[in-house]
Amino acid sequence: EAQVTQNPRYLITVTGKKLTVTCSQNMNHEYMSWYRQDPGLGLRQIYYSMNVEVTDKGDVPEGYKVSRKEKRNFPLILESPSPNQTSLYFCASSSPGLILTFGSGTRLTVV
Amino acid sequence: ILNVEQSPQSLHVQEGDSTNFTCSFPSSNFYALHWYRWETAKSPEALFVMTLNGDEKKKGRISATLNTKEGYSYLYIKGSQPEDSATYLCAPITGANNLFFGTGTRLTVIP
Numbered sequence: 001e002a003q004v005t006q007n008p009r010y011l012i013t014v015t016g017k018k019l020t021v022t023c024s025q026n027m028n029h030e031y032m033s034w035y036r037q038d039p040g041l042g043l044r045q046i047y048y049s050m051n052v053e054v055t056d057k058g059d060v061p062e063g064y065k066v067s068r069k070e071k072r073n074f075p076l077i078l079e080s081p082s083p084n085q086t087s088l089y090f091c092a093s094s095s096p097g098l099i100l101t102f103g104s105g106t107r108l109t110v111v
Numbered sequence: 112i113l114n115v116e117q118s119p120q121s122l123h124v125q126e127g128d129s130t131n132f133t134c135s136f137p138s139s140n141f142y143a144l145h146w147y148r149w150e151t152a153k154s155p156e157a158l159f160v161m162t163l164n165g166d167e168k169k170k171g172r173i174s175a176t177l178n179t180k181e182g183y184s185y186l187y188i189k190g191s192q193p194e195d196s197a198t199y200l201c202a203p204i205t206g207a208n209n210l211f212f213g214t215g216t217r218l219t220v221i222p
Binding site (some may be wrong): 033043092104 | 147156
């Protein structure tokens with residue numbers, strides 16, 4: 001089944017403890033992207049990647065890192081999480097210009 | 112960053128009413144526009160991909176139009192049903208092949 005798989009679905013962590021949210025797609029898509037969703041603010045883009053080893057900042061990249069070493073994986077790294085990074089995160093992928101397929105979301109709480 | 116505005120932010124309609132909402136975006140460097148439907152506790156799902164000025168797409172009771180010269184798209188829902196309750200997101204794509212989400216219109220259909 002064609003899908004985008006995010007893990008974990010839920011995560012509670014403490015301030016400053018490094019974490020990684022994984023994202024993997026099995027559709028051979030070139031484009032992958034991370035978003036965060038906060039009440040009243042819609043989906044804001046964190047980072048995106050047009051292809052392997054090509055990543056760019058989105059609207060709200062501060063405090064996040066990404067890597068795209070292989071086509072299927074696009075992990076989101078929070079080196080030192082802070083409470084203002086408590087949010088719902090979505091990973092998505094597509095072929096260029098075509099519709100996005102979203103993962104199921106990761107609800108992160110930083111205390 | 113692209114300035115994408117959706118209006119209204121939220122609306123409540125009675126079951127059976129028809130409704131519409133707007134997505135406004137800068138008309139320069141336009142490549143395509145996506146509409147997504149996002150139900151609570153689920154991931155966004157694509158409704159339409161629109162590319163040409165004057166495009167009109169239809170899916171059941173939902174349709175959308177596109178005006179790339181003036182930078183807007185309308186989404187129409189005919190005879191709203193409770194299952195139409197969701198947030199509707201538009202996302203223009205620029206020539207750089209990155210897409211930017213509006214903050215969405217949250218629709219509640221009252222039975």
